[in-house]
Amino acid sequence: MGGGAATLERGQAQAQLESDKRRQILEGARSVFMAAGFDGASMGEIAKAAGVSKGTLYVYFDSKEALFEALTVEEKRGLAEALFQLDVDDPDLGSVLTRLGHTYLREMARPEHVTVIRMVIGACEKFPRFGQSFYEAGPACGIGRLAGYLDTQVAAGRLRICDTDLAARHFLHLAQAGLLTRLLFRAGGPVTEDDVEHRIAEAVRVFLAGYGPEA
Known part of the structure; x- marks a missing residue:
């Protein structure tokens, strides 16, 4: 022994x-x-x-390619797992989405994160698997986690019956609403806290207006 x-x-x-x-x-x-x-x-x-x-x-x-892929996939997977820790038992859906929206948007706006996305976009023209791996580890993982959370909210009657995968995508796109595109092109100034607050408040309002329970 x-x-x-x-x-x-x-x-x-x-x-x-x-x-x-x-x-x-x-x-x-x-x-x-x-x-x-x-x-x-x-x-x-x-x-x-x-x-x-x-x-x-x-x-x-x-190879450099294997190292780059491992680095970007690991970082994106870790980010998705950290961001999309959602409390399925919290009855205040608006607060849960607001917290998620704030952390999500702040992360999307980090200069380092924007730089990584630019690198992946540039490299995946020559190495298509980079883009696929990056998408599966990050966006697809986050969408899956959010859709799973939304499933529990539908079951609890806090959301109307819907395609929760599409609903998850809708919320995340509402949250950033073109912001990532602007940052990728270096257009406009830095993202302010007031901008984040306004964007997320509107994203939650519009999402609940579309997916909230029937009256």
Whole structure:
């Protein structure tokens, strides 16, 4: 038993070391990609930024494309999971959507997030799987989580029976209402807190007007 426990502990320690090294590489890659873009980044620069040798880098990721895909997918998946933590038991649907809308819009407006989206759009012309992976890990995951929450609200009588997948998309589009497009094109000034408050209040109002329970 003692030997087995020791082996297990060594295995767990090795797995943690592997995870930490991978995270270290991804952090280095993030800084290089954000500064140089996908085309301008090199594996040598990434290895230097991550504090690892190129040999170690290639043990974890066999190409710049694989590293870029892993970085963007992991970040988008983590964001979707963090944003779309919705309390199905909260009877105040408007408050739940308002909180979601605020966190969602603030995240969409982060300069780093906008930069990542630009990079993915630019790279997926040559590597279509980047766009597919990014969409599935982020937008599709978020929509699925919100649609699941809306299903519970329909069952509780707080929303009328509807296509909850489409309703989830409607709410998220109402929340950003062209804002992301403006930011992608660097048009207009920075997003203010007043703008966020106004956009989300209107998004919730219009959503509930369309999907609220029948009188």
